Amino acid sequence: MSSQEQPEQGEAKPRPLNEPALTALSLYPQDWALFLDIDGTLLDLAERPEAIVVPDYLPGTLHALSRQLGGALALVTGRAIEFVDPLFAPFRFPVAGLHGAERRDAAGRLRRAHIPPAFQEMKQVIRHEALAWPGAIVEDKGAAVAVHFRHAPAYEAEIGEVMQRHLEEAGPDWNLQRGKMVLEICPSHASKGHAVEAFLAETPFEGRRPVAIGDDVTDETMFAAANRLGGQSVRIGDANGKTLARASIGSPARLRDVLGTLVK
Numbered sequence: 001m002s003s004q005e006q007p008e009q010g011e012a013k014p015r016p017l018n019e020p021a022l023t024a025l026s027l028y029p030q031d032w033a034l035f036l037d038i039d040g041t042l043l044d045l046a047e048r049p050e051a052i053v054v055p056d057y058l059p060g061t062l063h064a065l066s067r068q069l070g071g072a073l074a075l076v077t078g079r080a081i082e083f084v085d086p087l088f089a090p091f092r093f094p095v096a097g098l099h100g101a102e103r104r105d106a107a108g109r110l111r112r113a114h115i116p117p118a119f120q121e122m123k124q125v126i127r128h129e130a131l132a133w134p135g136a137i138v139e140d141k142g143a144a145v146a147v148h149f150r151h152a153p154a155y156e157a158e159i160g161e162v163m164q165r166h167l168e169e170a171g172p173d174w175n176l177q178r179g180k181m182v183l184e185i186c187p188s189h190a191s192k193g194h195a196v197e198a199f200l201a202e203t204p205f206e207g208r209r210p211v212a213i214g215d216d217v218t219d220e221t222m223f224a225a226a227n228r229l230g231g232q233s234v235r236i237g238d239a240n241g242k243t244l245a246r247a248s249i250g251s252p253a254r255l256r257d258v259l260g261t262l263v264k
């Protein structure tokens, strides 16, 4: 997130969502596009990255909503695209993965992030170093690598130092991204905000106003994009005012309920 996009200190808390604000998606579906984060937004957070549960009805709800929006619904996530598709099978949605570093557009064209040999080596080293952090989980996402410390909180500072050192060695093409009990190194050229803008330059998103819904710091760039482009930004949960989102919804379960009500 650029400094221009940072929420100001002490900025007012996002207003609880006036849910009719989202009913525009149902009333004027030709005017709106929907961008949805996955973990902590569509899905409840789980103890481990692979332990997330997709409610049976959710892929169908998203598919129905996507059809209603003329296909202008995309998933914008820190996950790798290849992890995302099976979650929502049999449907495949336009998706930006690795916080925007890879993207599959509505026509199915895939833009992958390059994985240099040096990055492969760095992942191996991190995997080895993580043996010293009992409980930590290393998630290899291809062109990104995450170290989760949800079950190794005592090692947070040490993991941060090691990841920072790797980042410095890797150079300016890489970024250290903080998330919920996780630190990851991912390509620096991308952001979720850029991904939203890229979708909005293409059919069927073009000319529509974006609604961006997310729960974490990595979603702030897409909130900024949605605000700038005359759309709506919604943060799930309580961000203690440290967000650019203009509205909030209490939980992923509540969001899933709201999405269900939008389907005609």
Ligand SMILES: O=P(O)(O)OC[C@H]1O[C@H](O[C@H]2O[C@H](CO)[C@@H](O)[C@H](O)[C@H]2O)[C@H](O)[C@@H](O)[C@@H]1O
Residues within 6 Å of the ligand: 037, 038, 039, 040, 041, 044, 045, 046, 047, 048, 049, 050, 051, 052, 076, 077, 078, 079, 080, 139, 141, 146, 148, 150, 179, 180, 181, 182, 216, 218
């Ligand atoms: O952008 P998102 O779709 O929200 O993805 C962000 C990260 O989500 C995953 O990690 C988080 O969720 C896990 C499962 O609920 C949880 O165990 C972990 O503590 C969270 O940080 C995912 O594993 C990451 O790769 C994503 O970047």
Ligand SMILES: [Mg+2]
Residues within 6 Å of the ligand: 037, 038, 039, 040, 041, 214, 215, 216
């Ligand atoms: Mg999230």
